[in-house]
Amino acid sequence: MRIITPHYILLEDRVVTNLSVAYDKTIKKIAPYEELLDEFPDAKVTSLRENSLLMPGLINAHVHIEFSGNKTELSYGDFISWLYSVIENREDLINGCSKECMNKAIDQMLRSGITTFGAISSHAMDLEACENAKQNVVxxxxxxxxxxxxxxxxxxxxxxxxxxxxxxxxxxxxxAVAIHSPYSVHPILVKKALELVKNENLQLTAHFMESQAERDWLDKSSGDFKDFFEQLLKQSNAICDSDEFLSYFDDHKALFTHATKTNEKELDSISKNNQTIIHCPISNRLLGNGALDIKTLNEKNIRWILATDGLSSNYKLDLFEEMKVALFMHTDQPLLTLANQLLKSVTIDAADALGLNTGEIKEGKNADMIVLDLDVEPNEELPIHIILHRYNISKVIINGEDAL
Structure with missing residues (x-):
C-alpha cells in the first residue's frame, strides 16, 4: 500500500486540498493524511512539493506507433497529396522505424503524462514495443x-x-479491432470482423469521414479519390456508401476517428448508438481536412475525445499540445467550458469510451495518475492554465507503480 500527499488533487468536478490518496493497483481511499496513516500504518508515504497537483493520467485513444519514423518524408496541406506521399514512402517509413524508434515514441508519450494509449496497428510491427510499454495499451x-x-x-x-x-x-x-475506413474495407470484411467483435466483446474503432475526398467518393464515386482508386486498384466505384457502413455498426459502442466531413444524418446515427468521435486537431489541420464541428456534437449529445493520431500526421505525441491547439482552433466555444471538456476528453471520457477502469481520481479506479508542478495556487481557471502553461510532470504512476 502507498499513500501520496499532494498539495492539490484534481477530481472530476473540483480541486481539493488537505487530502491524500491511498492506493495499490487501485485507489483505495481519499482522505486526510492522518486518517489514511491510521488505516494503513505500513504504507509507503510520498509527500510532494508545494503547489503540486495530482490528476488522472492522460489517455491517447488513437495513435499509429508504426509510422513514428516520419519527420520530413510526407507532404502536408492536402489529404490526397499526403496519401500519395505515404504510399510513395511507405516502405522507407516502415523499415525506418525500428523497435528503438517505436520505443522512443512510446517513451515520449509517457513523459508527456500519457498513461494509456490506443495503438492502431496495421502490420503488428509495433506489437513487441506495445507489449513492453509501461502504459496500458488498447x-x-x-x-x-x-x-x-x-x-x-x-x-x-x-x-x-x-x-x-x-x-x-x-x-x-x-x-481490440480497428476497421480502417468505409472506402478501404470491403463490406464482406467489415461484417466478419464485427461479428467477431460482438462474440468476443472487443473494443472497436474506425476512421470515418476524414476528408472531402472520402465524402465525394462515398456519395458519388467522384472527386479526388476517383483517380486514386482507378489508377492503383482498378476500381471505378465506391464499395459502399456511408449509410451502409454506419449501419453495420448499429448497437456497437464504436469510436469513429476524425469525422470532420460528417453530415447530419450520420451524426444522428452516431448519437443514436451512443458512439464516440475521436478528434485529432493537429492531424486534421496538417492534412487540410478542416476542424471538427464540436458545437454540433455537443448539441447532439455525441461524446468526443481528443487524440494525437500518429507521427505521420503530427509533430509530437503530446496531449497537452493537442489540447492547446484545440483550445485555439474552436473559437466559437466558451474558453473555460472548452478547457474543461478537453481535460475530460483525455481522462474520464476517454476511459469510458475505451471501457477502462481509469481516467479519474476516485476510489475503486485504477491508480493511473500524474503529478504536475504548478507555480501558484490554482484558481477557477485552472483547466485553462493546465492546457496553456505546460507544467512540469514530476511523477507518473500506472496501475499503482511509479513509471516515471
Whole structure:
C-alpha cells in the first residue's frame, strides 16, 4: 500500500486540498493524511512539493506507433497529396522505424503524462514495443482491403495479428479491432470482423469521414479519390456508401476517428448508438481536412475525445499540445467550458469510451495518475492554465507503480 500527499488533487468536478490518496493497483481511499496513516500504518508515504497537483493520467485513444519514423518524408496541406506521399514512402517509413524508434515514441508519450494509449496497428510491427510499454495499451489490430478477391487472404492476416495480440498476457494490455475506413474495407470484411467483435466483446474503432475526398467518393464515386482508386486498384466505384457502413455498426459502442466531413444524418446515427468521435486537431489541420464541428456534437449529445493520431500526421505525441491547439482552433466555444471538456476528453471520457477502469481520481479506479508542478495556487481557471502553461510532470504512476 502507498499513500501520496499532494498539495492539490484534481477530481472530476473540483480541486481539493488537505487530502491524500491511498492506493495499490487501485485507489483505495481519499482522505486526510492522518486518517489514511491510521488505516494503513505500513504504507509507503510520498509527500510532494508545494503547489503540486495530482490528476488522472492522460489517455491517447488513437495513435499509429508504426509510422513514428516520419519527420520530413510526407507532404502536408492536402489529404490526397499526403496519401500519395505515404504510399510513395511507405516502405522507407516502415523499415525506418525500428523497435528503438517505436520505443522512443512510446517513451515520449509517457513523459508527456500519457498513461494509456490506443495503438492502431496495421502490420503488428509495433506489437513487441506495445507489449513492453509501461502504459496500458488498447491494441487495435487494423483491418484494411477493398477488393473482394483478396478478402480471404486479408482476413486471414488480420486474424493472425489479432491472435498474436491475444497471446500477450501482461496487465493493462487489451487486444481490440480497428476497421480502417468505409472506402478501404470491403463490406464482406467489415461484417466478419464485427461479428467477431460482438462474440468476443472487443473494443472497436474506425476512421470515418476524414476528408472531402472520402465524402465525394462515398456519395458519388467522384472527386479526388476517383483517380486514386482507378489508377492503383482498378476500381471505378465506391464499395459502399456511408449509410451502409454506419449501419453495420448499429448497437456497437464504436469510436469513429476524425469525422470532420460528417453530415447530419450520420451524426444522428452516431448519437443514436451512443458512439464516440475521436478528434485529432493537429492531424486534421496538417492534412487540410478542416476542424471538427464540436458545437454540433455537443448539441447532439455525441461524446468526443481528443487524440494525437500518429507521427505521420503530427509533430509530437503530446496531449497537452493537442489540447492547446484545440483550445485555439474552436473559437466559437466558451474558453473555460472548452478547457474543461478537453481535460475530460483525455481522462474520464476517454476511459469510458475505451471501457477502462481509469481516467479519474476516485476510489475503486485504477491508480493511473500524474503529478504536475504548478507555480501558484490554482484558481477557477485552472483547466485553462493546465492546457496553456505546460507544467512540469514530476511523477507518473500506472496501475499503482511509479513509471516515471
Amino acid at each position: 491494441f487495435f489490430n487494423e483491418l484494411i482491403g477493398s477488393q473482394a478477391a483478396a478478402a480471404d487472404a486479408l482476413y486471414g492476416d488480420f486474424i493472425a495479428r489479432l491472435d498474436s495480440s491475444k497471446a500477450v498476457k501482461r496487465e493493462g494490455f487489451y487486444p
